[in-house]
Amino acid sequence: MKKRNWYLTFGSVLTACMLVFIALGFFWTPYDPGALSARDKLAEPSLQHLFGCDQLGRDVFSRTLNGAGNTLIIALAVLAVGFVFGLLIGALCGYYGGAVDATVMRVCDAITAFPSILLAMVVIAIIGPGTYNIIAALGILFIPSFARLVRGEFIKYRSRDFVHSARLAGVPAMRIIFVHILPNTWPVLLSGLTIGFNNAVLSEASMSFLGIGVGPADASLGRMLSEGQSSLFSAPWCTLFPALVVILLVLGVGMVGEGIRERIR
Amino acid sequence: MLKTICKRLGLLVLTLLLVTALAFFAFSIIPGDPTDTILGLEATEQQVAALRAELGLDLPLPVRYFRWLGDFLRGDLGVSYNFDIPVTDLLAGRIAPTFTLTLMAAVLIVLFSIPLGLLAARYEGGWIDRILTVINQIAMSVPNFVMGISLVFLFGLVLHWFQPGGYVSPESGLGSYLWFMLFPSLAVALPKSAMTIKMLRGSVLTELTADYIRTAYSKGNSRASALWRHVLRNAMIPVVTFLATTIAELVAGSIVVEQVFAIPGLGQMLISSISNRDYPVVQAIIVLVAFVVVLCNFLADALYRVMDPRLKGR
Numbered sequence: 006m007k008k009r010n011w012y013l014t015f016g017s018v019l020t021a022c023m024l025v026f027i028a029l030g031f032f033w034t035p036y037d038p039g040a041l042s043a044r045d046k047l048a049e050p051s052l053q054h055l056f057g058c059d060q061l062g063r064d065v066f067s068r069t070l071n072g073a074g075n076t077l078i079i080a081l082a083v084l085a086v087g088f089v090f091g092l093l094i095g096a097l098c099g100y101y102g103g104a105v106d107a108t109v110m111r112v113c114d115a116i117t118a119f120p121s122i123l124l125a126m127v128v129i130a131i132i133g134p135g136t137y138n139i140i141a142a143l144g145i146l147f148i149p150s151f152a153r154l155v156r157g158e159f160i161k162y163r164s165r166d167f168v169h170s171a172r173l174a175g176v177p178a179m180r181i182i183f184v185h186i187l188p189n190t191w192p193v194l195l196s197g198l199t200i201g202f203n204n205a206v207l208s209e210a211s212m213s214f215l216g217i218g219v220g221p222a223d224a225s226l227g228r229m230l231s232e233g234q235s236s237l238f239s240a241p242w243c244t245l246f247p248a249l250v251v252i253l254l255v256l257g258v259g260m261v262g263e264g265i266r267e268r269i270r
Numbered sequence: 271m272l273k274t275i276c277k278r279l280g281l282l283v284l285t286l287l288l289v290t291a292l293a294f295f296a297f298s299i300i301p302g303d304p305t306d307t308i309l310g311l312e313a314t315e316q317q318v319a320a321l322r323a324e325l326g327l328d329l330p331l332p333v334r335y336f337r338w339l340g341d342f343l344r345g346d347l348g349v350s351y352n353f354d355i356p357v358t359d360l361l362a363g364r365i366a367p368t369f370t371l372t373l374m375a376a377v378l379i380v381l382f383s384i385p386l387g388l389l390a391a392r393y394e395g396g397w398i399d400r401i402l403t404v405i406n407q408i409a410m411s412v413p414n415f416v417m418g419i420s421l422v423f424l425f426g427l428v429l430h431w432f433q434p435g436g437y438v439s440p441e442s443g444l445g446s447y448l449w450f451m452l453f454p455s456l457a458v459a460l461p462k463s464a465m466t467i468k469m470l471r472g473s474v475l476t477e478l479t480a481d482y483i484r485t486a487y488s489k490g491n492s493r494a495s496a497l498w499r500h501v502l503r504n505a506m507i508p509v510v511t512f513l514a515t516t517i518a519e520l521v522a523g524s525i526v527v528e529q530v531f532a533i534p535g536l537g538q539m540l541i542s543s544i545s546n547r548d549y550p551v552v553q554a555i556i557v558l559v560a561f562v563v564v565l566c567n568f569l570a571d572a573l574y575r576v577m578d579p580r581l582k583g584r
Contacts, residue, residue, distance in 0.1 A: 115285065115288055115289065115292070119518055119559075119560065119563060120518045120519050120521065120522030120523075122522050122526070123521075123522045123525070123556070123559060126540065126541075126544060127296065127552065127556055129544065130543075130544040130547065130549070130552050131296065131297070131299075203411075207413050210413055210415075211413060211414075211415060211526050214415050214526070214529070215526060215529055215541050216541065216545070217541065217544055217545070230415070230416065230419065231529075233419075234419060234422075234530070237419065237422065237423055237427060237434075238423070238427040241423065244419055244423075248416045248419070248420075251413060251416065252408075252411050252412050252413075252416065253411075255411040255413075256407065256408060256411035259407065259410060259411055260407065263407070
């Protein structure tokens with residue numbers, strides 16, 4: 006009898022719920038997330054303001070939706086940058102091997118030895134803050150880990166019989182790499198993508214929390230958490246809800262990744 | 271054996287050179303000249319040229335790198351643009367809190383994860399294991415600064431076990447300093463402990479299926495004594511590697527969590543220097559962290575070899 010994959014079931018449901026919740030924020034928020042209201046300063050959660058209001062009287066529910074949306078877009082963009090370049094570099098290095106491969110992997114090792122958030126902070130120090138710069142900084146720093154993952158998979162497959170026979174049949178190398186080998190690696194890459202997504206969400210949130218994230222005009226979960234600290238005791242809802250959104254999103258995606266890994270085994 | 275040590279040391283020096291070179295060149299491609307920051311925009315060309323010569327900016331890049339590296343190794347980390355005092359003086363008092371925080375977090379991770387990881391593996395599938403798995407999965411999803419905020423709320427604001435934002439310096443009593451630092455180190459350690467517990471559990475369970483364990487059972491060992499006497503040593507090998515790579519994350523975590531607890535450490539300095547574009551300070555902190563990370567990886571590699579004699583001579 007096949008054991009039920011609880012990780013995948015729970016994770017998918019949780020992730021889907023969070024994505025629907027965040028997607029809602031792209032089309033509709035109950036209030037303007039930037040609108041100030043002196044009357045509602047630090048208002049408690051109620052039917053008018055589901056998550057309450059912050060110290061400037063802004064609706065926490067609207068701001069959470071908006072900030073989560075920004076976080077999601079940044080995380081997906083970072084993932085796209087890191088994944089596309091990581092895939093190309095990893096696939097070519099893994100398939101061909103040789104001196105270029107060895108050199109590229111040394112550089113990757115040197116970069117991954119550092120905490121990505123610290124390097125991202127350095128890049129931001131050099132090119133300045135802002136949404137696009139964060140995507141660029143984190144995206145570049147995510148390339149080595151993906152490259153290494155993809156490379157490992159390609160090394161595993163490159164001496165298999167089906168690759169040899171394809172090569173003997175005269176299939177061009179690019180076709181072998183992307184049509185013959187790549188589909189086999191999807192499960193591993195997918196589980197790597199879930200880890201990368203979570204790292205991107207956590208890095209973005211940490212950087213915004215430290216005040217070197219997205220521009221001051223955009224709502225962001227990290228900055229909400231940093232602003233909420235001053236009224237942590239009197240108005241815990243300013244901190245609680247953005248924190249819950251980050252935790253649940255990361256939890257859901259993490260469980261999906263765990264589920265995929267369990268299925269591979 | 272001696273050959274291996276020499277090879278490893280050579281590799282260590284090479285890595286350190288690579289890392290410092292990266293840190294140096296990254297900061298030398300920044301558009302704009304430090305003289306603009308120091309002299310302001312209204313400086314005359316002669317003033318700029320004089321300062322460039324004084325700072326050595328007119329020399330070729332590789333020459334500047336080796337000069338900078340030489341100064342760095344002698345403890346001269348340059349002069350802060352913003353405060354106009356040596357970076358060494360600026361950082362001197364700030365290394366201790368960050369170092370304490372990282373070290374305490376590392377100790378806490380080991381204290382939590384080894385007993386709990388073994389417990390989960392010992393009673394695999396039982397209720398202890400299941401509860402730990404659920405708690406682990408949740409703890410891994412909590413960012414360290416959110417963990418920090420939660421600890422401030424629970425232990426600082428509700429239970430009044432410590433004064434939130436009231437940093438206690440080591441001069442005013444070692445005990446109260448360590449007590450205050452316990453909470454930020456918990457914030458750094460808890461999510462990482464969850465990962466380590468999971469890692470150790472998996473590693474122990476893999477080892478338990480090995481042939482030598484069947485032999486140990488057949489000699490009359492119970493599951494517990496097989497775990498203690500035979501499995502632990504082997505199962506610890508991947509965990510040690512994991513912990514070594516975690517050191518880098520711990521330093522980064524400490525830097526973020528310092529902000530939550532208002533600890534005047536390297537993190538505060540780094541973030542204000544980034545906002546003020548005080549590049550010599552940023553550069554110095556990054557290179558310091560790099561040194562620590564590379565050295566820790568080196569030590570872990572050495573430990574790995576001691577723990578696994580099969581690797582000797584490789």
